[in-house]
Amino acid sequence: MTRQNDFIHQRKQDHIQTILDDPQIERHQSGFDQIQLTHCALPECDFDAINTQTEFLGKTLSFPLLISSMTGGKSANLMKINQALAEAAEAMQVALAVGSQRVMIEDVSAEESFKLRRYAPTTPLIANMGAVQLNYGFSRDDAQRMVETLQADALYLHLNPLQEVIQPEGDKNFAGLLDKIRELAVDFPVPIILKEVGCGLSATDIEKGLQSSIKWFDLAGRGGTSWSRIEAHRNGDPKAQDLGVLFQDWGLTTPQALIQARPYQDRAHFIASGGIRNGIDMVKSVIMGAQICGIAAPFLEPAMDSTEATVAKIQQFANEFRTAQFLLGASDLSQLLLNDNLILNRQ
Template structure:
């Protein structure tokens, strides 16, 4: 009978994170390009009646005023030095650009003390929102308040992601697949944690039933993370002898579908749009459809391997694109984009 020791588990988790990065960087088909935004046509204004230089792209998130509705979405973190340098570059860029950042799963630092340094990011980003991250399913595998508190404290986080990834766990060779009664445990944790918990999918979208379970569990922040960008099912297929991950690589609700389904709940919760957002026009469409913030990960990974400056340049390109689209819609302030479906062409 095989037995996984703490040392073996730590090595396994760090190795898995490196496998994930390699797959994103080396398999172009991991990027699915099916998030649905091509189906939305925006209403161009030839007389926008505003000055491009005075367009206000700022918004508020977790009681911070941020530069524009952009979130550096969860990517990585672990014991190897390159994972730490990626997170440092991302954190420094977040601070420079005044945008929030979420880290990858901090299970790595719970099982391996050496991974902790890759999440000690507040010194690099002292003034922007930082979001800690644990897998919700780990609440069925011994994790609870203590582990959540450690993840939050190391990052000095403003919020905690509990990510929901049932497809990834099923496909993953060493996946944790007991998702039974998780809503009850999420509710219990939400009553103990003094910062917002954000329920987040990882690429298959949130359904109305998921949102309702979250609301009943005391959650008021959701990241829909829809299908159409990075396919974690395909990524895990690289690590498996089975073709299951390839069969399910396009499973789930697209980002656009999930945003539409979230609209009845907009007055009860804040929604982050992520999943295949690849430019500022995608961002504008996501905000119009209900996202208060837009999470972006894959376009930042290769720049983060190189330098902080490369990440800053990528974020600044997103902002220029976003500001240009906002200007061409004749909208002076970003918050006026939210759920403003009059900006969508009926044709």
């Protein structure tokens, strides 16, 4: 194994440990608490008959939850996490996206942790590659190998310029990337989803993506897990550490990104992620235009424990979501999407 591969494997372990060790990684600044919904005292529907189902990538989800990208690699703990997430996603019929698969391209022994279709035969799975890797020798063949290994229904191309700048071994050349994304998107075998990693996608970003034939966007706003702060922990340079802390709250919140995305609802599909921490946040996201809600950090510790603990956490979100939908008088999920009448105010 090369020294570079050692770095990548250790980085994934560092990320998990830092999230567990530093409570300030969770920023609690998502902006969802500032959005108030209109309570319906006469919901005129049966709680037990509430329909929370939705379609995603041609498959039916029990409610609009995507377990967002976390990790993957050859280490036993990383394999355990991904297996528990996949088994729980299948059991609860929600979607799952894996962490960056760069590691399996550079070290074939890491591929095993991404062979998740055996644990999740029917639910949507999303492969994951850093878009910037297209500037560092990664090719269409590499992207297709990621999809084939996971037997994925879509591919995340994640955009993380802030994280790469703070990361001690970061890849900082984002020049000319749009053309390479456009080339990759042509006739790619599964949909490509353009995803930020905690700083939000702006209207300009969405415009650029649409020009590159991208139809799916994961807005991934700030206010939840701060990857800038995580990388500050990992960087041995005090100046870089200070920079990572300075930028720990940089970017658009998810509600702000959803507002920016509103004019493009007839041309694109949107996933809301970043700081979503309960079923009420999910409902607010759907009302503001998200078809699916991505959540990562709350599932890390349950997945480190067991499949059963992960299922229990998903069930908690499902019950919260159903309760909020009921209290808005929406018997069907379709009654929530882009329904501004349900928002009392945005303080």
